[in-house]
Every structure is written in C-alpha cells, then in structure tokens.
Amino acid sequence: TWSAPFLIDGYGTDTLGVGDSGIGASLFVDASGVWHVSYVDGAEERLRYARVEGGTVTTEEVDDGSTDGTSPNPDGRHIVGDDSSIVVTDGGEIRIVYQDATSRRAMLARRASGGGEWAISIFDADDSTGFWLEQKLLGTTSVVATYFRSAEGGGVRRFDLE
Numbered sequence: 001t002w003s004a005p006f007l008i009d010g011y012g013t014d015t016l017g018v019g020d021s022g023i024g025a026s027l028f029v030d031a032s033g034v035w036h037v038s039y040v041d042g043a044e045e046r047l048r049y050a051r052v053e054g055g056t057v058t059t060e061e062v063d064d065g066s067t068d069g070t071s072p073n074p075d076g077r078h079i080v081g082d083d084s085s086i087v088v089t090d091g092g093e094i095r096i097v098y099q100d101a102t103s104r105r106a107m108l109a110r111r112a113s114g115g116g117e118w119a120i121s122i123f124d125a126d127d128s129t130g131f132w133l134e135q136k137l138l139g140t141t142s143v144v145a146t147y148f149r150s151a152e153g154g155g156v157r158r159f160d161l162e
Contacts, residue, residue: 007060008037008050021048026086026096036088038062038096040081047098047109048083061111062096062118069107069120078102085135087142089113095161097123097144099130106130106146108161123159124148135161 010021020042028036035052046062065078079156092113100107106124111117124130127150135144142161148154 001149006057008052008057009039009041009048024082024084026084028086030088030092031090036086036094037085038081038086038098040084045081046095046148049086052098063098063107063120065076065100067120068100068103068105068122073103075102080107083131083133085133085144087135087137088154089137089140091140095135095142097133097135097142097146097161099133101130102112104128104130106133106144106159122159123158126150126157128130129157 012140021039023040023042025037025039035053037050039048041048046061046065048059049062050057050059063080065080066072079101082101084096086096088094094111095108098107105122106129108123109118117140124146129146131147133144133146135142136143140162144159144161145156147156
C-alpha cells in the first residue's frame with residue numbers, strides 16, 4: 001500500500017549544507033526490501049547514494065567529480081551523476097551507471113557487498129555518451145544502454161558489465 005511521502009535528502013533535513021538533492025533519481029529495491037537510491041545533489045553537482053531500511057535513511061557521496069577513477073581530472077572538478085541508474089546484485093554489490101556531463105563519458109561506480117569505498121571507472125568514452133543511461137540485471141551481468149551523439153548522428157549502445 002502507499003504510505004505518506006518522506007524526505008530522503010535535500011532541503012528540510014537536519015543536515016547543514018544539504019540542499020537541492022534528488023535530480024535524476026533511480027530506485028532499486030533489493031530482495032530484503034531495502035531501498036537503494038542514486039541521485040544528483042543539484043547544488044554541488046555530485047552523485048549521491050541513499051539507503052532506506054526500516055524507515056532509517058543513510059546518505060553518502062559517491063562521486064564528487066574530481067577524478068575519472070584512475071587520476072584527477074586535469075580540467076578540475078566535473079559535473080557528475082546525470083541520468084543515473086542503480087542496481088544491486090543478489091550478492092549485495094551496488095552498481096550505479098551515470099554520466100560525467102563535463103566530459104560526456106559513461107561512468108560506473110560500484111561498491112562491494114561488505115561496504116567500503118566506491119570504485120569509479122569509465123566504461124564508455126566514445127563520442128559524446130552517457131545520456132539516458134539505464135541498466136538491468138541479468139544474473140550477475142549489468143546490461144546497460146546509453147544514448148550517444150557523434151558528428152555522424154547518434155544512437156544507442158549496449159554494454160554488458162560484470
């Protein structure tokens with residue numbers, strides 16, 4: 001049944017400095033009923049993650065746009081998190097695909113089931129890519145679709161991420 005809406009993040013929380021959050025939100029409910037939400041902090045243009053379990057909400061930053069996962073971005077901090085899509089494997093690994101809007105690359109953030117740091121990587125940097133990302137789990141494989149633009153036009157590409 002539907003219940004009353006509640007605030008996950010953004011203006012109105014007791015956390016100082018938190019504001020315009022929730023842009024491009026993606027929700028995945030795991031087998032235990034835990035909600036996993038990826039979204040953009042619109043004030044800071046960073047990718048965030050929320051876990052909602054038993055009425056308790058915990059939030060954290062996933063990607064602040066300072067690195068591509070291997071080295072700092074040479075042109076400074078990027079706008080990241082657009083068009084995110086989140087899934088959680090049966091083993092508990094969290095995967096978020098999203099766009100680095102500054103460089104127009106498709107990114108993957110993943111965290112092992114036991115927690116720890118987020119691992120950030122680029123999975124598509126051809127042309128201008130990472131628009132309208134969507135992923136679906138098939139077993140342990142994330143099947144990802146993304147729209148790209150090039151000088152010749154545009155289209156959709158598919159990736160299988162393990």
